[in-house]
Amino acid sequence: MTKCGYVSVVGRPNAGKSSLLNWLVGEKIAMVSHKANATRKRANIIVMHNDDQIVFVDTPGLHETEKLLNQFMLDEALKAIGDCDLILFLAPVTDKLTHYENFLEKNKKNTKHILLLTKIDNVTNSEVLEKMREYRKYSDKFEEIIPVSIKKQTTPSDILKEVVKYLPEHPYLFDPEILTTEHLRDIFKEFIRESIFENISDEIPYETDVLINKVEEKKDIDVVKATIIVQKGSQKGMIIGKGATAIKRIGKDARIKIEKLTGRKCFLELFVSVKKGWTKNKQGLKDLGYDVTF
Ligand SMILES: Nc1nc2c(ncn2[C@@H]2O[C@H](COP(=O)(O)OP(=O)(O)O)[C@@H](O)[C@H]2O)c(=O)[nH]1
Ligand SMILES: [Mg+2]
Structure with missing residues (x-):
């Protein structure tokens, strides 16, 4: 067993x-x-x-x-x-x-x-x-x-x-070939969030999240489209940066992580959108996958 x-x-x-x-x-x-x-x-x-x-x-x-x-x-x-x-x-x-x-x-x-x-x-x-x-x-x-x-x-x-x-005797709960039960798109989301934490200072990463809009597997490349969600208008400019330098860096860092995991080329397109005060109310959190049940 x-x-x-x-x-x-x-x-x-x-x-x-x-x-x-x-x-x-x-x-x-x-x-x-x-x-x-x-x-x-x-x-x-x-x-x-x-x-x-x-x-x-x-x-x-x-x-x-x-x-x-x-x-x-x-x-x-x-x-x-x-x-x-x-x-x-x-x-x-x-x-x-x-x-x-x-x-x-x-x-x-x-x-x-x-x-x-x-x-x-x-x-x-x-x-x-x-x-x-x-x-x-x-x-x-x-x-x-x-x-x-x-x-x-x-x-x-x-x-x-x-x-x-300390584990019980029990049959496998998951296919022994898989490394995680997370969907690939959720891992991509986390990689983009990680790049935001790496590249943007202060409090902004804590008030930011990412929605994966689309993952399309083409013959030689994965096309990933994602929207970075911020909670105030002023944060949008900080994420984009002067001459879009910040968002380009975030995109490049995240793309490299995605390609390393999948072993395939990736085209990552990022958008930024404001969702006012999303961290402060249950509906805003729920829309981004954080379902507050208390
Ligand atoms: N020096 C050192 N740093 C570590 C080690 N393990 C993790 N870190 C660093 O600790 C920080 C927090 O790591 P993370 O895994 O995100 O912590 P979590 O919040 O507990 O998940 C990162 O900067 C890691 O690189 C370790 O064994 N040695
Ligand atoms: Mg952690």
């Missing part, structure tokens, strides 16, 4: 959740940003380890918030915590223990979890050991604590073999 189950990947914004999942699956699927709160929805990323199947769930970061879009994001993370076989809690090694303590409070069902100390390439070995000692006072709460860096050392199988130990 094979093992198979859902593993939610949670932690504060910027803990390294999406990066870890791309690294574990060996393909860039989830968007990553040095800016916090880039990931907005749950996404399944499927990794095979020998004959076992792990369905990882990438989540938005756990954070306190007033804004409606962020409340949607937090709700997504809480749903993932409440509904899985195992949790990977990611704590950057330089963090205080408060984020972990907050998570323990939110893990109402006491779902088993592995604590991953991330970004250990940023500190010395003795600092890693010191942090592991600090967490020891919670050793009755977590199954294991594993230090990781996706930049050096650690191989994915070190983590995968620990994860499968």
